[in-house]
Amino acid sequence: MVAVVVIAGCGGYVPLYRIDREAIAEQHGGRGSGESAVPGRDENHVTMAVEAAELAVERAAVDELDAVVSASITDPFAEHGIAAHVAYRLGATGEVRTADFRASGRAGTDALAFARDFVRARDGTVLVVAADVLPVEPGHDDEPYAGAGAGAAVLVPDAEEPAATITAVGEATTGFVERHRLHDGVATGGDGRFEREAGFGPAVSAAIERSGVDDPDRAVVAAHDARMASGAVEDASHESTFGSVGYAGAASYYLDLAHCLEEADAGESVVAVAYGPGGADAVALETGTTADVGLTVAEQLDSKEYVTYAKHLEYRERTEYTGVTVA
Amino acid sequence: MRDAYVVGAGMIDFGELYDQSFDDLLEAAYLNLLEDVDKGVEPSDIDAGWYGTIDFANEGSSGASVAHATGLFEKPITRVENACATGSDAFRNASLAVRAGEVDLALVIGAEKMLDDTAGLIQGAAVERLWRGRGVTMPAFFGMRATRHMEVYGTTKAQIAEVSVKNHENGTKYPHAHQQFECTVEDVQDSPTVSYPLNLYDCCPVTDGACAVLLAGEDVAHEYTDEPVRHAGWGLSSDTFQRGDDLALSNFPASRHASSRAYERSGYGPDDVDVAEVHDCFSITELITYEDLGFCGDGEGGEFIESGAPRLDGHTPVNPSGGLLSKGHPIGATGVAQIAEIYEQLRDEAGDVQVDDPEVGLQHNIGIGRNATGAVSCVNVFDRG
Amino acid sequence: MSGPRYHRPKRQDQRLVAFECQSCGWVSYPERKRTCKGCSAAPAEYEEVQLQERGEIKTFVVQHYLPDDIETPQPVAIVDVPQVGDGEPARIYGLLAESELDELEVGREVEARFRELFDDGDRPINSFKFAVPRGEK
Ligand SMILES: [Zn+2]
Numbered sequence: 044m045v046a047v048v049v050i051a052g053c054g055g056y057v058p059l060y061r062i063d064r065e066a067i068a069e070q071h072g073g074r075g076s077g078e079s080a081v082p083g084r085d086e087n088h089v090t091m092a093v094e095a096a097e098l099a100v101e102r103a104a105v106d107e108l109d110a111v112v113s114a115s116i117t118d119p120f121a122e123h124g125i126a127a128h129v130a131y132r133l134g135a136t137g138e139v140r141t142a143d144f145r146a147s148g149r150a151g152t153d154a155l156a157f158a159r160d161f162v163r164a165r166d167g168t169v170l171v172v173a174a175d176v177l178p179v180e181p182g183h184d185d186e187p188y189a190g191a192g193a194g195a196a197v198l199v200p201d202a203e204e205p206a207a208t209i210t211a212v213g214e215a216t217t218g219f220v221e222r223h224r225l226h227d228g229v230a231t232g233g234d235g236r237f238e239r240e241a242g243f244g245p246a247v248s249a250a251i252e253r254s255g256v257d258d259p260d261r262a263v264v265a266a267h268d269a270r271m272a273s274g275a276v277e278d279a280s281h282e283s284t285f286g287s288v289g290y291a292g293a294a295s296y297y298l299d300l301a302h303c304l305e306e307a308d309a310g311e312s313v314v315a316v317a318y319g320p321g322g323a324d325a326v327a328l329e330t331g332t333t334a335d336v337g338l339t340v341a342e343q344l345d346s347k348e349y350v351t352y353a354k355h356l357e358y359r360e361r362t363e364y365t366g367v368t369v370a
Numbered sequence: 371m372r373d374a375y376v377v378g379a380g381m382i383d384f385g386e387l388y389d390q391s392f393d394d395l396l397e398a399a400y401l402n403l404l405e406d407v408d409k410g411v412e413p414s415d416i417d418a419g420w421y422g423t424i425d426f427a428n429e430g431s432s433g434a435s436v437a438h439a440t441g442l443f444e445k446p447i448t449r450v451e452n453a454c455a456t457g458s459d460a461f462r463n464a465s466l467a468v469r470a471g472e473v474d475l476a477l478v479i480g481a482e483k484m485l486d487d488t489a490g491l492i493q494g495a496a497v498e499r500l501w502r503g504r505g506v507t508m509p510a511f512f513g514m515r516a517t518r519h520m521e522v523y524g525t526t527k528a529q530i531a532e533v534s535v536k537n538h539e540n541g542t543k544y545p546h547a548h549q550q551f552e553c554t555v556e557d558v559q560d561s562p563t564v565s566y567p568l569n570l571y572d573c574c575p576v577t578d579g580a581c582a583v584l585l586a587g588e589d590v591a592h593e594y595t596d597e598p599v600r601h602a603g604w605g606l607s608s609d610t611f612q613r614g615d616d617l618a619l620s621n622f623p624a625s626r627h628a629s630s631r632a633y634e635r636s637g638y639g640p641d642d643v644d645v646a647e648v649h650d651c652f653s654i655t656e657l658i659t660y661e662d663l664g665f666c667g668d669g670e671g672g673e674f675i676e677s678g679a680p681r682l683d684g685h686t687p688v689n690p691s692g693g694l695l696s697k698g699h700p701i702g703a704t705g706v707a708q709i710a711e712i713y714e715q716l717r718d719e720a721g722d723v724q725v726d727d728p729e730v731g732l733q734h735n736i737g738i739g740r741n742a743t744g745a746v747s748c749v750n751v752f753d754r755g
Numbered sequence: 756m757s758g759p760r761y762h763r764p765k766r767q768d769q770r771l772v773a774f775e776c777q778s779c780g781w782v783s784y785p786e787r788k789r790t791c792k793g794c795s796a797a798p799a800e801y802e803e804v805q806l807q808e809r810g811e812i813k814t815f816v817v818q819h820y821l822p823d824d825i826e827t828p829q830p831v832a833i834v835d836v837p838q839v840g841d842g843e844p845a846r847i848y849g850l851l852a853e854s855e856l857d858e859l860e861v862g863r864e865v866e867a868r869f870r871e872l873f874d875d876g877d878r879p880i881n882s883f884k885f886a887v888p889r890g891e892k
Contacts, residue, residue, distance in 0.1 A: 059853050059892060084826050085852060085870040087879050093869045123878070132769050132869065132881075338890055346892045348853075506848055510816045510831050518814035521861040566817035566828075566856055611833060612846055613792050614781060619814050619833060743848070 048162045049205035052103030052334060053196035055301035056094035056174075057288055057343040058082045062355035064187040070352050071182045079289030081350055082176050082191040084358050088118050089128040092174035095193035095297070096129050100170060102206065102334040103197035108133065109167030110140035114154040114293035116319075117175045118145060119226075129172055144293070148222075148267055148319025151296035155326060156212050158198045169198045175292030176359055180229045188269070189359070190289025194297020205331040206304050207313070213253030215246045216322040222267060223320065230267070239271050246323035247275050247316055254325040256314040261330075263303050263315040265296035276314060282306065287344045293317075302340035305333050374468035374476075375591035375598035375755060377584050378407035379710035384548045384579035384698040392429055392483040395580035396439035399479060399703075403582040408595035411584065413440070417473045419447035422460030422480035423702030427487065436479055447477075454649060454737025455606070455748035456480065457581070457705030462748060464585050465601045474587050475594075480707070481580035482700035509565035509573060509652065511742040516567050516654035518620040523669035525657070527567055531558035532675045533653040534571050537689050540682060541696025543722035546707075548577045548698035558653075572653040577698025581707040588755075599716045600755035602730075603636025605629060610744040617668075622736050624747035625662035629734065632749040633664075636730075640664030643686060643751075644728030645715045647708035649735045650693040656680075659734060660688070663749075682725060690715065690723035705748065708733040712752050729754055761880055763787075768882035771806040771867065773838070773845045782838065784845035806845055808867035810834035810885060813846070817856050825873075830854055834865065834885055849885040858887045 057080050064075030082091065092113060100108075111133070113125035126141035142157060144150040151173050158169040177189035198209075219242035224230040232238065243266065262276035269285040282303035284295065291298060296317045303313055307330040315326045338346070350358065380403025387395065404411060419442060425431045433447035450460035457480035464476040519525045535555055541547035553571055561570035584594070591598040607627035611618040633639050640663055648663065650656035657671040665686050666674040674680065680688035691697050691711040694704060712731035714720045733750045766772045767785035774783040777800040781793025784806065791799035815832035830851035835844040851859070852868050865885040872882050 059889065083853060083870070085872070085884065087871050087881070089879065090869050090871055090881055093881075097869075120877075128881070131765075134770060342890065346889055348892070506831055507818060507821065509820075510818050513816035513818075514814040514831075514833055517816060518861065521814070563817075563819050565819060568816070610792060614843065614846055616813075741848075 048159045048198055048200060048209045049202050049331070050207040050209065051105060051197045051199045051202040051205055052099050052101070053206050053297065053301045053304055054095050054098030054102055054194070054337060055298040055340040055343065056091055056098070056193040057298065057340065058086060058091070058191055059346065059348055060350045060354070060358065061347045062352065063349055066352050067187045075187050077286040079187060079189060080191045080291065081355050081358050088115055088125055088174040088176065091191070091193040092125055092129050092172045092195070093132050095174070095195040096133060096170055096172045098337045099195035099197050100133060102336045103199070103202070104334070105168050105197055105199065107168060108135040108139060108170050109165060110158065110161050110169040111135055112142045112144065112154045112158050112169060112171045114144040114150040114171070114173040115175050116145055116148060116150055116292040117177060118143070125174060129170070133170070147321050148265065148292060149317050149321060149324060150319065151265065151293035152317040152324035152326060155196070156214065156324060159209060159212060162198050162200055166200055171196050171198065173293040173297045175294040177290055177292060178229055179356065179359055181356065183229050185229055188289045190291035190295065191359070192288055192291040192294045192298050194294050194301050196297060196300065206333045207328040207330050209326060209328055211254045211327040213250040213255070213325040213327070215249035215253065215324070217242065217246045218321060219246065220320040235268060235271065243271050243318055247318055247325070250316060250323040250325035251276065251314055254314060254327040256312065256325065256327040259314045260311040261303050261307055261313045263296070263299040263313065264318070265299055265316065266318040272318070275316065279314070284340065284344065298340055304330055305339045305341065371469045372471065373588045373755070374465040374585050374601045375588060376601065376709065376713045376752070377586045377591050377594035377598050378403050378411065379713045380404070380406050380582040381546050381707060381710050382580055383546050384577050384700060386485055387578035388485065390578070392427055392431060392481065393435065393439045395481045395483065395578060396436060396479060399481065399580035399582040400440045403584060407584060408597070409593065411594055413442060415475050416442060416445065416477050417475050418445055418467065419477040419479065420460040420464040421447055421449045422457035422478070422706060423449065423482055424451050424453070424456055426701060427483035442477070452737065452748070453739040453746050454651065454701055455705060455735040455746050456702045457707070458709065458733060458735045458748040458750055459606060459705070461583065461706060461709055462604050462606060462750065465604065468585050468587050471587065474590050476585040477582060478585060478706055479580070479582040480703040480705060482702040483578055484576050484700055485578050506742045507565065508738065509568050511738050512652040512655055513565040513568045515620055515658060519654065519658060520567065522620050523672065525672040527559060528555050529672035529675055530572065530653045530657055531555045533650065533656045534558050534695050536675070536681055537650060537693040537695040540690055540723055541692025544691045544697065547692040547696045548575055549696045568652055568654065574651050574694040574699045577700050579698055579700035579703040579707065581703045581710050583706055583709055583713065597717045598755055599713050599752050601750060602638065602753045603632040603634070603751040605631030605635070605749045606747070607631070608744060608746045610740060612743050621658045622662050622745050622747060624745040625659060625734065625736050625749070628747040628749040629663045632751045636751040636753070638730050638751055642730045643732045644730050645690060645712065645725045646686065646688045646732040646734065647691060647711050648688055648693070650689055650695050651699055653695065655736060656688065656693065659736065663732065663734060682723060687725040690720060690725055705733065705735050709750065716752060716754050758875060761875065771808065771883060773804050773806050774801040775804045775838070775842055776800070777802055780843050782843050782845040784836070784847055804842060805839040806836045807839055810836040810844070810849065810865055810867065812859065812861055812863045812865060814861055815851070815859050828856070830856070830859060832885065852884040852886045854887045864888070
């Protein structure tokens, strides 16, 4: 059994289009700061996943994949999946394991933990990829923060110059499920203060403790509520794309992680946490070197075009998905 | 082999013919043809028919439809479909049969009902289903040649617009033309962009229409008229830009192949052509056709139109009928109508658009097919026999 | 992505696999052919080649009137897509994503982007479009 698993390469994908949160505030009142990513009309979960996956695979410089694992909380298909499509595009067909994780913001770390176990058990190469487009309802409190994007990481037993080494995964399943969302609706969250105290806090602190990380240099905390997430790890540099991408579900975890690894120097310690209905996971990492290939998350955040409020609604709406209710 | 002669032509007014069915169009063109033949013709004299239509209206229109519209039963009538060269290729096929001596008198009739279902024009886009989502339409296919022509030869949008200005001016003098208005270069450039670099007035209208001509063997032609017009040469060719020839990005090699065969067969060259009806589905199409037919050198189409050479009073008058740009482009009828106009021109019967004493006339179509990656061209050359 | 119509060219559509005539070097894409448009060989001998995820605009238009399911203005180009390694490029239609008229010119380098071309009922049909490189935006 392989002891250590490394991230050979990772990468993020942020669509070109952004909605200025002030433009949303202008429609419905209030104030807005920052912006959120909007997918192009011709982008879907698979195409965005492929963008991130290709970058991660190229940076990892691996030839073959033994498993392709996806994570998404907004894939419109009940059956159809993401992993198999990405695998085909990348030529990873045949004796290849696929799996699609979903249903909780924690799906990103569910997939990562599965991938790590797969690498350890089968000494293989695994691509993990997450893609999400959060649905919006005009005027809903979450509308300004509905993000879109994708991120991916390639896990292998060992690499000469890994992007990071996974030193531990701390798991905390609490069974606390407050936030929920039907396929054709937006999320119901409940009382934020209650969630922070009864759900987020206990789960995240337990997960971090179990990961064995002490006083990390940098922290990634992916959750639907940025304010809740930002205070989770004291004294660490908090790496988040929330202010410029919004909440992109399972993809937020990989976007933030890629951003963190791209920005960090080698040898830093990182804890990367995902929180969602049911609990939290904390992944302990030691940074290596991210290959200078393709665009960094930071470069993609700078490369943008603003769209109108109407386009922000139109572009998120998939023909086969009724996630948008236009009043 | 004997020669084949045009001995009559029946044109109808092209336009938005909402009150006429597909069969009504055929019937009207046929009746006008019978009326037009100088010495008259008995329907029973007609041995066979060739029918040009792409059946845009999707009515399952076949040779039998012509029999129904004309009463010409018990005779072989064949439908021909070859994209925008449909009408001219139907004519070419009829002529071959007449030349072979199998048929003495042949009806060529082309018709298209374009306006019963306007959605079809964009949705269909003559593109196979797999390619439809790739969003390539007719204006795109021709517009890409405009972009390339401007890039490679320095042709300007104003020069391209001049073609439309000329043809609309001619169209106001041609009674059968759909659109009867004049426009300026500014009007063309100020009209809405359809597919950059083409504007609305760079594009032909959507038009219903039909036309019929009668072909006779040389030994019987004089039974119908003392002024028959000889079908002197023809060429038919296809090409695709996918073959990799850069010329196919700015021009239409298919037009070059087809016209060189037609010139070779007829013994005439581009300098001998006194009047031409060429395919101007878009203004740019006519401009590059000047080059493809050899009326000017490669890349000189812009200067050629600027010089006034293709105007009614120019050196090589092109599209005296107003062309497709003002006459309209009911696809199956288009080529036949061009031939009808050449027939009138060579008989000095073209009225206000008559050019000065022409001896040799040329008719040309360039069509698209095969997911808009391919082109088909038909060229027919005529003289006074 | 399935149904026989979309299944047949799936490798070309999703992996940019093309076919090179062994007698004249002409490259067929997306068709998988047994005759050659370059030299008329029939049957021609073809070998699979991999296309690069980039190309050069040979000419283009920007369309303003299209079926409702395609966003306008929609630029479309004829793009020469080189092979990986030596050999002729494939000359193909490419829809352009995220590209404006003022960014386009003949000779411009574009990169291939995996996008949804259209949908077949509920299912998206994904293949390659081209775009002005994101790094230049
Ligand atoms: Zn060949």
